[in-house]
Amino acid sequence: MQNKSILARAAFSMSLALSGGLLFAQAAPGGDSPRPPPPEALAACQTLKSGQDCSFKGPQGSAQGTCWAPTGKPLACKPSHPPAGGMPGQR
Secondary structure: OHHHHHHHHHHHHHHHHHHHHHHHHOOOOOOOOOOOOOHHHHHHOOOOOOOOEEEEEEOOEEEEEEEEOOOOOOOEEEEOOOOOOOOOOOO
């Protein structure tokens, strides 16, 4: 009987610890949300369609890529080879 009580307490403690860890694993609101693409990336796709090749000169130099838009976001030039550290908006 005592073993069942110990096992029940251990199981409860483990589930509590795991669920608490999941709460902290979620990003804080406004913490690391991605920034929008630079204006140059938006302008590069202004007259193009999704999937078309594009290029622009932005804050971190020249980039070539493809026009792309996440759901509900504007079309922008997504670099094929972003610079080390990522493009602004993707860090």
